[in-house]
Amino acid sequence: MKTILIVEDDVNLCGGVKLYLEKKGYQVLCAHSLHEARRITDKGAETIALMLLDCNLPDGDGMEFCRNWRRRQAVPVIFLTARDTEEDMIRGFRAGADDYMAKPFSVELLSERIAAVLRRSAGEEDRQMFCYRGLAVDLGKKQVFREQEPVKLSGTEYRILELLIDNRSQVMTREMLLQKIWDIDENYVDENTLNVYIRRLRRKLEKDPKNPEYIITVFGIGYTFGDM
Incomplete structure (x- = not known):
């Protein structure tokens, strides 16, 4: 069972995504601040298969957190954010994101993108x-x-x-x-x-x-x- 970490300060949104992904067979952890995310990753970064990360968090910038995370871990990141301009998307990809979804979004589409990113990350795509x-x-x-x-x-x-x-x-x-x-x-x-x-x-x-x-x-x- 793959573990997904959601870093999102909107408690209701985080809970809804968590419930949907658990039904899809994932184990899901939630952090509502960067402080909580650091505490979770410090304890077990190696167990996390993918991170869903908000850009705007109450105690810091999600993009900077992503940049630091990708320096240490190869674990993929998908941004979930209301910042949906082309400039924001480019900043997100430059920070190390593997995908970028603007709010509001479909949880079904999110699930498909998670599956695609995990396949690419694990090298499971058919390259023939x-x-x-x-x-x-x-x-x-x-x-x-x-x-x-x-x-x-x-x-x-x-x-x-x-x-x-x-x-x-x-x-x-x-x-x-x-x-x-x-x-x-x-x-x-x-x-x-x-x-x-x-x-x-x-x-x-x-x-x-x-x-x-x-x-x-x-x-x-x-x-x-x-x-x-």
């Missing part, structure tokens, strides 16, 4: 073949097929597609993509170049590039793969 609506990607051989026909992608185009597939439970901000792909060919990639790569990918992969079903734009934030 990914299939979705006629698109097949051999992640081991780095080959792409649409309706069983091979699709030739450049190294950077493939890397963008792979990143979106690997993180399909979340939105990849434009800045996150730029940070990940800028050095594929040791060339700097700016936002205009990223736009070009996205257009090329859609032309090569989508049946209707103007109405994509694989590479979806999340306006004002970035991109996601398929249905989240």
Whole structure:
């Protein structure tokens, strides 16, 4: 049974999430302040599989807590917060978050994202073949097929597609993509170049590039793969 630590000062929200996750088979610990979270992690950080962390807590900044935590532990973190601007999300990912959910949120979707983050963390994702609506990607051989026909992608185009597939439970901000792909060919990639790569990918992969079903734009934030 995997243990999840919720660090959230809203007692009712924490209790509701705890109840739902326990029904899903997790053991759940709750802390309503950073002080309580430190006390729990000091006693048994090695037993925690994942942390759900609020950004705004009565005794400090959750992002700074996350930054310090990730220096010591590889345990994944998902932020739960009302701070939902692109700037806040970028700060959260830079602090070491594995995912970011803005309040209010669906506990069912949260449960799915927890499962996805835990799979990635444990290396349990199938790295051989990914299939979705006629698109097949051999992640081991780095080959792409649409309706069983091979699709030739450049190294950077493939890397963008792979990143979106690997993180399909979340939105990849434009800045996150730029940070990940800028050095594929040791060339700097700016936002205009990223736009070009996205257009090329859609032309090569989508049946209707103007109405994509694989590479979806999340306006004002970035991109996601398929249905989240």
